Amino acid sequence: MPQRLGASCDDDDIRPSADLAPAKVDIPKIEKAVREILIAIGEDPDREGLLKTPNRVARAYGELMAGLADEPKRHLKTVFTETYDEVVLLRDIEFHSLCEHHLLPFTGRAHVAYLPDGKVVGLSKLARLVEGYARRPQVQERLTTQIADALMEELQPIGAACVIEATHTCMTMRGAKKHGSTMVTSALRGIFKENPSSRSEILTLMYNENPKRAW
Ligand SMILES: [Zn+2]
Numbered sequence: 001m002p003q004r005l006g007a008s009c010d011d012d013d014i015r016p017s018a019d020l021a022p023a024k025v026d027i028p029k030i031e032k033a034v035r036e037i038l039i040a041i042g043e044d045p046d047r048e049g050l051l052k053t054p055n056r057v058a059r060a061y062g063e064l065m066a067g068l069a070d071e072p073k074r075h076l077k078t079v080f081t082e083t084y085d086e087v088v089l090l091r092d093i094e095f096h097s098l099c100e101h102h103l104l105p106f107t108g109r110a111h112v113a114y115l116p117d118g119k120v121v122g123l124s125k126l127a128r129l130v131e132g133y134a135r136r137p138q139v140q141e142r143l144t145t146q147i148a149d150a151l152m153e154e155l156q157p158i159g160a161a162c163v164i165e166a167t168h169t170c171m172t173m174r175g176a177k178k179h180g181s182t183m184v185t186s187a188l189r190g191i192f193k194e195n196p197s198s199r200s201e202i203l204t205l206m207y208n209e210n211p212k213r214a215w
Contacts, residue, residue: 020131022062023069030058064098065136072132072146075125076154082120085158089113089205090126099170100137108166108182111206112147114157115191115198121155140166140185148187159190161202 031054038045038053045054093110110130133146144164151160163186172179191198 020066020070020128020135022059023065023067025058025062025065027055027058027062030061031055034058063135064096067132067135070132070135072129073150073154075128075132076121076150078125079119079121079155081118082116083118084116084120087113087115087202087205088120088123089202090123091206093127093130095130095134095166097134097138097140097143097166098136099168100139102170102174103137104168104170104173106138106140106166106168106170106183108164110144110147111163112151112161113192113202113205114151114155114160117156117158119155119157140164140168140183144185145187148189152189157190159188159192159198159202161189161192161206162187163203163206 034054034057035045038050043050045051089111090113091109091111093112094107095110096105096107098104099106112126112130129147129150133143133150144162147162148160151157151162163184165182165184167180167182171181186203188199188202192202193199
């Protein structure tokens with residue numbers, strides 16, 4: 001479960017995928033392509049176990065790509081005006097994404113924070129922001145910066161920060177086969193980038209009370 005710290009918890013369900021409708025993908029085209037892949041690897045797409053696979057894959061892609069039809073910044077349009085001027089941090093937002101280089105999953109947790117300058121959003125909106133950017137072909141670096149930049153653009157906070165730790169199956173299942181290795185990326189904006197003590201404060205909040213953190 002994501003942990004909460006800071007202000008303004010709205011009543012929304014915090015699970016991010018609650019309202020992200022599947023993307024309208026071209027089901028027959030994906031089915032045809034998956035059938036071709038099965039043939040190309042020497043499989044028999046007409047054997048019983050694989051008969052429905054092209055259709056299952058096509059429908060799964062609709063869900064995995066649901067963020068493509070979404071504009072995640074929309075979640076930051078409903079703001080509260082608050083005089084709260086301390087850090088708001090939502091930690092351990094679980095996400096699942098697809099590496100755009102191999103179309104293999106990478107999964108992990110995002111920690112998202114901002115220091116408001118009058119505009120505050122419900123915490124579930126931060127989780128939805130992550131979800132919207134994760135459910136599309138991605139690279140972890142871009143996912144991290146998109147989240148921080150969206151916060152800066154929509155809320156004009158004093159600072160925003162996003163740290164993501166994720167495991168990439170394109171690395172753990174193939175290639176370097178580094179089991180258990182985690183990639184960590186961070187995007188710091190505003191005061192968290194410019195002011196060393198603010199930076200260390202936010203990273204400490206993300207890290208110190210999270211004894212399981214490896215980084
Ligand atoms: Zn990859």
